[in-house]
Every structure is written in structure tokens, then in C-alpha cells.
Amino acid sequence: MNEATTDTGKKSTLNLKFLSHGTLESKDLEFTRRFYEDFMGFEVIQPAKIALWIRLGGNNIYAVVQTMPGRKGEMTFLNHNGVDVETEDDVDEAHRLVMRDAEKWKLHKISKPAVQHGTYSFYFWDCDDNAWEILANPPGGYSWLFEKGDQEGLGHMSRKFERPESTRRKKSP
Secondary structure, eight states: OOOEEOTTSOEESSOOOOOOEEEEEESOHHHHHHIIIIIIOOEEEEEETTEEEEESSSSOEEEEEEOOTTOOOOOOGGGOEEEEESSHHHHHHHHHHHHHHHHHHTOBOOOOOEEETTEEEEEEEOTTOOEEEEEEOOTTTTHHHHTTOSOOTTGGGSTTOOOOGGGSOOOOO
């Protein structure tokens, strides 16, 4: 395989074209499928007896693989999965619904919405102990932040980091 040139003009060793998927684990595929379809609103297919594929808003997929009983640990906070909504008000509404339906869907460790790492968001863990973040982001997800390039100091971790206007709560005059 020859070296490839990235969008930034840098040479890479691998000639890769598309970040296509990630993997989640499930303790109970049937329950997990209902959660993903009915609560999260994901498109879901079952390509194998022990797996689901999910997607939302694009062509990237996550493979969801059933684990052996007792083998699934809790996903760490830093390995969370992000799901975008448009505004801070949408984050607050999602938080309200997560709190309302937490018992039904076995949701836990639900944080309060706050401005953090360049966006307004909250976290929760699902029935399979996978960590999720619901955040206000413009179309294209974090592409707005990626396009800013390298940052100095705290960068996007600063509470004063300038977020896209479209994601912020509109203030009354």
C-alpha cells in the first residue's frame, strides 16, 4: 500500500478513505434493539444472530455485538458515544425525556446538562453500560471544531471557548 495524501496535504502511511463504523456491546440484543429504535430513534438491522447494526443521520454505522453473560463491563466516560441535537433547548428536552424514561430503559449515571468541551451536553449510561452524550451541535457534528484547527492552551475544554451561535440558547431581549 502506497502512502496517501490527506485532505490537509500531509502524507499518511495508510491509504484509508472513510471512517465507517464503531462497535458497542449488548447484554440483550432484543431489549437493546427496542431501546435503539423506540427511544434513541436509530435505524437498526440485524445482520447476524449475535449482532445489530445501527445508524442515524448518515452512512456511518455502529456494530452492536452481544457479549457473553458477565463479560460486559461499563464503558468509561472518555469512550462515550455522541448524539447531536440542534440547540441547548433540545439538549434540555432530551435530558427531561432521559430522566422521565430512565427506569423503563434501564438508564443510569445521568448527568445534568452543562457547557463542557466546546458544547452544551449531558451524559448517561444505557442498559448495556454504554456511555452516551447528547450535545448541541450544528449539522456536520464536530466538523465546525475540526475546521478551527489546532488550539492553544485549554482550547475547546475552556468554558469560554466560542461555540457556534446556532447551538446556543436564544436570549430574550
